[in-house]
Amino acid sequence: MNDTLLSVENLSVTFPIKPQGAWPWTPMLGLKAVKDVSFSIAPGETLGIVGESGSGKSTLARAIIGTVPTSAGAVRWQGTDLTTLDVTERRKHRRDVQMIFQDPLAALNPRMTVGEIIAEPLITHYPNTPKNEVKEKVRDLMSRVGLLPNLINRYPHEFSGGQCQRIGIARALILKPKLLLCDEPVSALDVSVQAQVINLLKELQAELGLSLIFIAHDLSVVKHISSRIAVLYLGRLMETAPAKELIEHPMHPYTQALVSSVPIPDPDAESNRQAQSLSGELPSPIHPPSGCVFRTRCPKARATCAENVPDAQFPHPDHAVFCPHFQE
């Protein structure tokens, strides 16, 4: 398949956890943050990843970008498996995949000026770029993301959260990457600024032909920007489908619960809304439930759910559901 930019195959991330009161020789426990996740993304496409807190969304992003080690599976970038590359080779590939972070201010070094921050990827990968050219590019990019170019010598603490996120976006775009990973880029911003940042991302995507992986816990935000959505629960994929299809016809019981919990911005409709709330809490990822991990909270759970990890079912070629009982 030549038209896939990035494909993730059975990716697992397991963090070693020291049990309480452990001796140095006590075996470590494994926290399975991401388990057997597969998806692929085509150029220009936007994949939304949703899930509640602790479902492994951020870990998945970090495994793709390579800041946490993967324990199994492959991350293929145009055919090359990034997880097997050595450090220098891996560093070369970093210019194609960039990331935007959740906390806009924390992602910027407080001791550097905005100009230095935005230029950093450029001078890292092309250290011989003349200074004027770097400055020109930074100013150009600043005006493109909606910042005044004359703020180039300011420091991050002199900006608002939304502006800081724009700085982060400018930094991510200076190398003209092909894929942008957005790890909850708007959850720290207020709603009006959220809309600005999302629209900015959409514009830039149309302009530059970027692919986006957009992570959020807010389904209404993801719905607005994504062409496809993947639902993650406890590090496992639950359902993937085109955005419209997933919102209108959720098949997996977990997705159904998620979709029904999105508030409707209409008081009448909102008061009639039947929110299907889930009972219980997210199980421990150190000792996940056997079989289907969602069975402890699933309204459709039955005894057989505990036996096997469910395989993907395809109601449409594009729509994968990891639940054998979705039709009932």
Add this chain to the structure above:
Amino acid sequence: MRVPVMNRASIDAMTDETAVAGRSLWADARIRFFRNKAAVAGLIVLACVTIFALFGQFLTPWSNEEVDWGMLGQVAEVGGPSLENKHYFGVDELGRDLYARTVQGTRISLMVGIVGALISVIVGTIWGATAGYIGGRVDNIMMRIVDVMMAIPYMFVLILLLVVFGRSILMLFIGIGLISWLDMARIARGQTLSIKNKEFIEAAIAIGVSTPTIIRRHIVPNLLGVVIVYSTLLVPSMIIFESFISFLGLGVQEPSTSWGALISDGASQMRYGVPWQLGFPLFFFIITLFAFFFVGDGLRDALDPKDR
């Protein structure tokens, strides 16, 4: 109230191409520092002491080793501070000019303090930041080396060094250099551990910045606040340390001197009625230490406003 009309031209004027100078965290800290009166006073005192050490000898015809033969044997009677014979601070028990000796001692003591602090800042910061950032086994090995060196009774080692290799200012610097960076390395490491999990470090890794560059560009500048504060408090402790060594008679060699040596000499002459021999060196010693402490305090408040 009339609202001023913003026309296109005025907006253009506001957004013209002249880049606005940002106010860095350092500039913020400088403003806060200069608002602190005690710290500014400390800084002025330090500046005066430094000028005294650098240019003091031009004000006197005497050098620090010349013996005024007219004073010998009657120091207590005629050796006191006086403007007529140009012994501003009097003479010591051998008839040497105490003013010239104090100038020279100040130079040595300040140098010891500053060299000690510099070594500790450079070596300690790099060592601690590297250990903290890389972590794991490297961290373990590097910090155990620090622990081992800390466990050695350094005063004993330094005295041995001075006895074996002879008393010299170089040996003193080496001895001070060996021990001064240990605490700094620990402080820098602790601070690095809290910085390295921030998102901007992760952003740098994602960009593809190499590890040494991350340490240099992202970790060290964010450590410097703590390091600078600690080093201003380290300078006086280095001076005290040197004074103690000199007081024991192991520091600088005659005819050179330092505050510790001068104070030691002055103290031994106290009962012969020559209080100036103790008073002047002690005065400089005390005001300098106080000034350093005030400056250090001011820097801490200025660089870390949350901790006040």
